[in-house]
Amino acid sequence: MKQTVLNEAHRKAGAKMVDFGGWEMPINYGSQIEEHHAVRQNVGIFDVSHMTVIDVEGPEATAFLYQLLANDIKKINLNQALYSTMLNHEGGVIDDLITYKISEQKYRMVVNASTREKDLAWIEAQITEFDAFMQEQTDNAIIAVQGPNALATLQPLVDLELQEIKRFYAAYNDDMFIGRTGYTGEDGVEVIVPSEAAEALWQQLIDAGAQPCGLGARDTLRLESGMHLYGQDMHENITPLECGLGWTLRKHDETYNGAEALAALREAGVQTKLIGLVLEGRGILRHDQTLIDGDGNQGVITSGGYSPTTEKAIAMAVVDKDMNPESLQVQIRNKTLPCRVVKLPFVRNGKSLIED
């Protein structure tokens, strides 16, 4: 199994390690729920070094990304970040990613670990038509610092004023790349550092009061925030239009990969949508549980679990577009239980948005 440079530090901190897409990663350091609360109320740190960093550079870097990505790379400013899907020609989602604009001719993409090989192959094949080149950046670690006290905790360790980095923008501190982004719904940054500097930074953050958090808490935090997980809430056999990611598509433009397929789908009519669910009564909603309403409309939970902040079972689900929220039920083992449809996200700024 592949290991990040922080592997030893995780073991010292008592992490329970698991295989995550070929990487040995911490799932928790004791209690996933405590880690979750630390991020909602204070500050937590995550090793996400397994994610893949790809730099794209050249006179046609922008033109290339304008074709590769379904969001509008031309609308972001210098140092700004953009969330986008990368689609195949059928409109299916190859991956979702964040792209930072480093300069007029250089961008940095951060893609999922589990999709690394196919992403690289796809990007490599696509870039040949452009005067641009790509380079995977491997000799680094990525540490996410997340929570209401994230910036204050990192601030003494850097020279620039973190509050001056706008949300969804990035800045350099020497060889440390700091993006004010995250996957928890809280304020915070994701820091890309050279491998040799990672362990010292990790330890300094712990000494400053940050709670090490595993992939378990990362998943419940992103679910509460209504953020999609690649491989569950989207994949190659569903388009952004069908799973609640229509907002990430650039409009009135059919030049990006997959755009024609999406136009045809719009024409024919999109048949499914993404909804947020809360279980009424006792139990836990899980990935792959099926949904049905009184009219026979169906659906499936794409991400579900226990939400530590709301203390409820919550889920995101892809359902038939006419699903009746009044008669919606979930099948859990041998029981059928009622669910309530709620707006996403479930949690914002550390507070539950679910009405009782």
Next chain:
Amino acid sequence: MSYVPDNLKYTASHEWLEDLGNGVYRVGITEFAQEQLGDIVFVELPEVGESYAQEDECGVVESVKTASDIYAPLVGTVTAANTALEDTPELINDSPFDDGWIFEIELDEDADIESLLSAEDYRNSIADEE
């Protein structure tokens, strides 16, 4: 190494049994099992009065990570269920052999008590997994 009390019997599916006398046994899941599951957030208890065959699914323990079935360790009838787990399922994490007990079962006469594991056998069975 997880704690495995000497005075209890065990199953390979990580239940423990405490002999309460008169053929009644108290059942829970082991410390090892709760460590593997992580934070427990929901327990579906067996119904009191319900009869089960050995290895029947009779309840569910769900953690933040996954759902795990609880099995009837031997043939018998459930006589009590720990309803405190409905509001405080984390008792299984905090006190797996005591406050986190799950149910009590009165064994049928033909229950195969010999099929249970001793503490030593159970320790050996989890040694490879730890």
